[in-house]
Each structure stands twice: as C-alpha cells, then as structure tokens.
Amino acid sequence: MIIAITGTPGVGKTTVSKLLAQRLGYEYVNLRDYAIEKGIGELKGELEVEVDELAYNFERDFKGKDVIVDGHLGHFLKADVVVVLRAHPRLIGERLKDRGYPREKIGENVEAELVDVILVEALEENERVLEVDTTGKTPEEVVNEILELIETGVKKRVGIVDWSEVYDEVIPYLRL
Ligand SMILES: Nc1ncnc2c1ncn2[C@@H]1O[C@H](COP(=O)(O)OP(=O)(O)OP(=O)(O)O)[C@@H](O)[C@H]1O
Ligand SMILES: [Mg+2]
Numbered sequence: 001m002i003i004a005i006t007g008t009p010g011v012g013k014t015t016v017s018k019l020l021a022q023r024l025g026y027e028y029v030n031l032r033d034y035a036i037e038k039g040i041g042e043l044k045g046e047l048e049v050e051v052d053e054l055a056y057n058f059e060r061d062f063k064g065k066d067v068i069v070d071g072h073l074g075h076f077l078k079a080d081v082v083v084v085l086r087a088h089p090r091l092i093g094e095r096l097k098d099r100g101y102p103r104e105k106i107g108e109n110v111e112a113e114l115v116d117v118i119l120v121e122a123l124e125e126n127e128r129v130l131e132v133d134t135t136g137k138t139p140e141e142v143v144n145e146i147l148e149l150i151e152t153g154v155k156k157r158v159g160i161v162d163w164s165e166v167y168d169e170v171i172p173y174l175r176l
Pocket of ligand 2: 014015070
C-alpha cells in the first residue's frame with residue numbers, strides 16, 4: 001500500500017512519516033530526496049518540479065510496494081491513502097521562524113494552512129483522504145490515529161479543523 005503524508009511545510013510530515021514507516025515496516029521515501037535523486041525538476045534553492053513527471057516516475061518505481069511517502073506534493077501521486085496533516089497555523093509560524101525562514105515564506109505557509117490549501121488540492125486529486133489534526137498531540141498519538149483510521153477502513157475524513165476560529169492569533173504572521 002502507498003500512503004502519502006502531505007501537509008503544509010512544518011506541519012510534521014517527516015516526523016510522522018518516519019514513525020509510521022517504522023510501525024508498519026514500510027519503506028520510507030522522502031519525496032524531495034527522491035526527485036533530486038531522479039533528476040526530476042530543477043533545484044533553484046527551492047525544488048521546482050513538474051508534478052505529472054514526479055507522479056509518473058513515482059508510480060513506475062513504487063507501484064505495488066509498501067511505502068510511506070513524505071512530502072508536500074504527495075497528494076499529486078497515485079496513492080492508496082492520502083493523509084493530510086494539519087496544525088494550528090501559529091505552530092507552523094513558530095516552527096518556520098525557529099528554522100530561520102524569511103518572513104515572506106513564513107507568511108505564505110501560515111496563510112496556506114489557515115485556508116486549507118493542501119486539503120483542497122488533495123480532495124481534487126484523490127478518493128481516500130484522511131485529515132488528521134496534530135495540534136496538542138505527540139507524533140506517537142498522531143501515528144496511532146492514522147493507523148486506526150486506516151485499519152478501520154475509513155474512506156474519507158475531512159473538515160475536522162476550522163482555523164478561521166483562531167485567525168486573530170495568527171495575524172502577526174500574515175502578509176497583510
Ligand atoms: N504531533 C506532532 N506530529 C508531528 N510533529 C510534531 C508534533 N508535535 C510536535 N512536532 C514537531 O514539529 C516539527 C515538525 O517538523 P517536520 O520536519 O517533521 O515537518 P515537515 O512537515 O516534514 O516539514 P517540511 O515540509 O519542511 O519537510 C518537529 O520538530 C516535531 O518534533
Ligand atoms: Mg519534512
């Protein structure tokens with residue numbers, strides 16, 4: 001089974017994906033590293049990839065295998081399950097600030113989380129989308145929740161967060 005873990009930068013994809021891969025005994029694939037290794041896209045500081053080319057190559061290399069694929073473009077791949085991780089946009093802001101990201105980049109990502117950009121894209125691209133809120137949870141708790149949703153056969157679980165309720169708390173991060 002191919003499980004894609006997607007979400008806004010800083011939401012916790014890599015942390016959760018590695019743990020989930022360990023728990024399931026699946027191969028872990030970092031999508032950015034994969035693209036670079038395969039020479040897909042261009043590295044101009046940030047990696048710019050053609051999602052169709054990425055999806056085509058990924059399917060050729062991983063179809064029928066058991067993998068956890070980690071990356072914010074994961075929902076453009078042909079996956080059996082797409083997990084969209086969510087976190088309070090303030091957490092995204094704090095984490096990216098700690099990483100030393102420029103203000104513009106922090107704002108862009110906090111805004112993306114606020115208005116569900118990745119969730120909406122994932123729903124356009126995939127049948128089985130599972131949204132998981134990581135806020136206030138440990139990575140282990142998030143992994144347990146993902147496993148439970150998959151094992152109980154939940155087909156779709158979306159609409160579990162509404163960050164418009166916390167808009168006031170994230171104003172300092174926005175590019176207004
Ligand atoms: N419940 C949680 N799930 C995942 N990460 C968490 C959680 N709580 C706190 N964290 C912390 O959040 C940070 C998430 O960083 P991580 O590198 O996993 O994000 P990412 O989504 O892979 O980012 P990027 O898109 O830049 O690769 C880590 O420092 C992790 O310890
Ligand atoms: Mg990561």
